[in-house]
Amino acid sequence: MTVCSWLTVPYTVPFTMQTFAVSCSLVMLGGRKGTAAILLHILMGMAGLPVFSGFRGGVGHLLGPTGGYILGFVLSGLCWTVFEKKLMGKKAAAKYAVLLLGLVLCYLAGTLWFTAVYARRGSAAGFVSALSVCVTPYVLPDLAKLALALYVGERVRRSVDFGK
DSSP states (O other): OHHHHHSOBOSSSOBOSHHHHHHHHHHHHOHHHHHHHHHHHHHHHHTTOSOBGGGBOSHHHHHSTTHHHHHHHHHHHHHHHHHHHHHTTOOHHHHHHHHHHHHHHHHHHHHHHHHHHHHHTTOOOOHHHHHHHHTGGGHHHHHHHHHHHHHHHHHHHHHSOOOO
8 A cells, every 4th residue: 555655646636546555455355454454554654654645654644635535545444344245256346336435435535524624724625626626536547446456456365365
């Protein structure tokens, strides 16, 4: 996840490969271990290690405008965990739908956080305008990242024993 967060194209909310890494981790490791990996990544960043986009770390980064998207990755993990047992033996489309639901939860948490941070700073950033800046440009790339994560994650999971 750290390496994927460093692959960054600067923008209001940076374009990174974090969505790919989060989804791939969940597919490979499963819900509990994947969510634990997400939490570990966030805790390392909170401790000040430069694991976030732009080689940044620290609690301040999570409290900034894009911190809600990072915390939203935990919701993606919890979503996968909730549906994981139902996904056993299911087609890729069902797994993709659960990854997509997790992404929507991440978008929602991040956008709500973004608007709250700007409201605290005295700038009016409405939810719809925040969606147009923080979500709309990312939808198509993120849909592709989910598909790639499902493809790569399934192949790695079948090839590597991650234990119980």
